[in-house]
Amino acid sequence: MHRVLLIDDDEQLGPPLATYFQRFELELSHALRPSDGLARLRSGGFDAAILDVMLPEMDGFELCRTIRKESDIPIVMLTARGDVMDRVVGLELGADAYLPKPFEPRELVAHIQTVLRRRNGHNGPATAQAPGVLAFEGLTIDPTQRSVLRQGQALDLTSTEFDLLLLLAREAGRVFSRDDILNQLRGHDAELYTRAVDIVVSRLRKKLEPLDCIKTLRNAGYSLALRRLSQ
Template sequence: MHRVLLIDDDEQLGPPLATYFQRFELSLTHALRPSEGLQRLRAGGFDAAILDVMLPEMDGFELCRTIRKESDIPIVMLTARGDVMDRVVGLEIGADDYLPKPFEPRELVARLQTVLRRRRASLAPQSPAVGDAGQGELRFEGLTLDPARRSVIRQGEPVELTGTEFELLMLLAREPGRVHSRDDILNQLRGHEADLYTRAVDIVVSRLRKKLEPLDCIKTLRNAGYSLALRRLTP
């Protein structure tokens, strides 16, 4: 059973949500304050975290930044107003998904199941992502990707990527030079369970570009999409 930590100061939210989660083999622990949530996360044992944006001590964005400095645990953020800017900021600082309040518990479960599947793939090299089976390292000028280990080496240095960033890079790297539209990227990375918008793709690409600097490897084609502009090295 996957363990999920909810950090939300609404005392009435945790108990009914925990009962509902049990139907989907999810065990929910509720922390009311960021300090308590961080303590629990640092103790280990959780597979995903849900963060509310409006919190005492620090807001959900600051909390997400703090967690990201220490862990790559999947994070789903809850935005009280459903504000697009809240979602944009959340994705920019490393959240894996978002859900506006009020939300349907089943939709939250669907979002969690999506990020947990991606997490399982990253922790199980023997079960590569679809399309990577039997595929060895992908080597480019200045960049090496290992689908089995889900590792990235940029000019000899390892690069830490979130699950979404790695999947996007792999999507582009499998067919360097091919232009992938935003809709295609959304379908490949999120599937039909998450109601995302094309701006989310731009955010993840921006984060990925910064992490891959000084390489200039992701090209934007106006009104078309993105492609990997690196020369593939032969084995």
């Protein structure tokens, strides 16, 4: 059973959600404060985290930033504001999905199931088409293990970042438009939009440095510009 940690200061939210999550073989734990949530995450054993934006001690964005410095655990963010800029900031910080409050429990479960499925490598037909390791100059991608080596160093990528890199790598040299990328990554967040693609690409580029391998073609899209070493 997958374990999920909810970090939200609403004491009334956790118990009914935990009961509902059990229907889908998900074990939900509830931390009321970021400090407690961080301590639990650092102790290990969790497969995903749900963060509220409005929290004591630190807001959900700062909490997300802190978690991302230490872990690539899938993160779903919640907010009562539903502001587009909140979604942008959340994506910039490494969140995998975003859900405005109030929400239906089934919708939250769907987000969790999606990020877990992608994290575990069950991406449907696209994954089945290319199960082997993709090796390039300075970059190795293992779709089965969902791991990436940059010049021999393991990278911590979010599930969104990994899926974007894998999409570009499977057809290196092909230019993918933003619409192409959106259609492939919508499983992460039903409200992904064009600006989000640019955010994820920018974040991925930074993690791939010093490799300069994701090229932008003005008014066209993005491509991976590395020489393939093996098929």
